[in-house]
Amino acid sequence: MTRLDVADLVVIAARTMGVSTESVLAQMDVDAAQDALAEARLFVQGPGKAIRGRADAAKAGLVLIRALLWHRPFPEHGQQVAVAAGLQFLSLNGWRADLNPASTAVVVVEALGSGHLTPDAAAVWLSPRLTRVRRLALVHVPRPSFGLPRPVPAARVRARRVPARRVPARRALASVLLAIAASGVTLLAAACSRGPFMADGSAAGASVAGQHQATASPRSADLAYADCMRSHGIPDFPYPSASGVAIVAPAAGIDLSSVQFRTAETTCRQVTPTATVRIVDASTALSR
Amino acid sequence: MSSLNEAGKVRTKNMVLRLDPDLADLLATVAEVEGRSVSDVAREAIAALVEGRRKDKRFRRMLEDNLARHQRLLDLLQDEQT
Numbered sequence: 450m451t452r453l454d455v456a457d458l459v460v461i462a463a464r465t466m467g468v469s470t471e472s473v474l475a476q477m478d479v480d481a482a483q484d485a486l487a488e489a490r491l492f493v494q495g496p497g498k499a500i501r502g503r504a505d506a507a508k509a510g511l512v513l514i515r516a517l518l519w520h521r522p523f524p525e526h527g528q529q530v531a532v533a534a535g536l537q538f539l540s541l542n543g544w545r546a547d548l549n550p551a552s553t554a555v556v557v558v559e560a561l562g563s564g565h566l567t568p569d570a571a572a573v574w575l576s577p578r579l580t581r582v583r584r585l586a587l588v589h590v591p592r593p594s595f596g597l598p599r600p601v602p603a604a605r606v607r608a609r610r611v612p613a614r615r616v617p618a619r620r621a622l623a624s625v626l627l628a629i630a631a632s633g634v635t636l637l638a639a640a641c642s643r644g645p646f647m648a649d650g651s652a653a654g655a656s657v658a659g660q661h662q663a664t665a666s667p668r669s670a671d672l673a674y675a676d677c678m679r680s681h682g683i684p685d686f687p688y689p690s691a692s693g694v695a696i697v698a699p700a701a702g703i704d705l706s707s708v709q710f711r712t713a714e715t716t717c718r719q720v721t722p723t724a725t726v727r728i729v730d731a732s733t734a735l736s737r
Numbered sequence: 738m739s740s741l742n743e744a745g746k747v748r749t750k751n752m753v754l755r756l757d758p759d760l761a762d763l764l765a766t767v768a769e770v771e772g773r774s775v776s777d778v779a780r781e782a783i784a785a786l787v788e789g790r791r792k793d794k795r796f797r798r799m800l801e802d803n804l805a806r807h808q809r810l811l812d813l814l815q816d817e818q819t
Contacts, residue, residue, distance in 0.1 A: 551810035
């Protein structure tokens with residue numbers, strides 16, 4: 450398995466963000482990048498482990514993307530760089546990914562970043578979108594044109610010989626438990642819904658905007674909307690992400706087509722008219 | 738933390754690097770032998786490493802292909818973050 454390192458991330462980020470590598474280095478959180486890459490390496494049980502198949506490749510790529518989303522080595526353009534790095538990682542290991550439709554891929558990325566979707570679950574969506582291509586043995590061998598002082602390549606070689614971190618038993622167990630939990634979830638079809646307003650527009654929920662003020666900012670409005678939903682019979686309604694996506698996990702047991710849900714939604718849309726929450730049903734989110 | 742030059746542009750940036758102890762020792766040795774600071778050697782090594790990736794044609798070709806095929810997705814992600 451070919452893994453990415455910090456230098457790879459710098460080049461990927463520079464191209465993705467359309468800036469120089471020097472600029473990326475100036476704004477990148479190296480510590481966070483190292484943490485993300487180390488976390489991604491935990492997926493690999495030992496040095497040189499090969500990706501065994503499509504599902505394995507999908508999960509490995511998604512683990513990397515999630516690690517980059519969580520550790521945020523790039524404060525800006527973090528999602529773009531994470532996805533670009535995941536795609537590049539897959540390519541380096543002989544897999545071509547086609548993340549289409551793009552609108553669904555956005556939901557997957559959001560869900561991965563917010564923790565609503567595990568890499569195992571997202572791999573169900575990604576696996577069919579991977580195509581095996583001829584593996585290019587990409588080893589970053591120092592070239593004479595580098596102009597690197599002699600001792601430094603030696604340091605690099607030594608660094609690359611450091612064995613990958615072993616997965617602690619507890620982490621391995623946690624991974625298995627996560628996998629088992631995810632295996633019961635069929636992730637199909639994205640359904641971003643925003644219910645229509647009811648004509649009678651009762652202001653019954655006006656007093657239940659909760660802790661969040663509906664008018665302060667779009668973010669506050671979104672949070673107030675979630676509070677409203679929670680106080681209108683949907684106690685497990687998720688708080689939306691920073692970009693306004695509320696992902697309803699299957700385990701939450703929320704029926705988006707129920708009368709109770711639709712009534713609450715109608716009320717809360719009126720209570721928080723500036724909210725722009727997009728509700729995504731994770732149980733049907735990934736089949737498109 | 739970054740320092741600025743006269744033009745107000747970022748000149749250097751403080752970074753924390755976690756290094757394998759052996760590697761750290763090697764870095765210190767190289768710096769001492771060459772009469773340079775550890776930071777200077779590390780900076781040059783990082784720059785050379787990045788430059789090496791930047792010139793790697795296969796790496797770049799794959800990257801360009803991936804970015805081109807997923808331009809719409811990347812645009813949407815950009816919108817999501819703004």
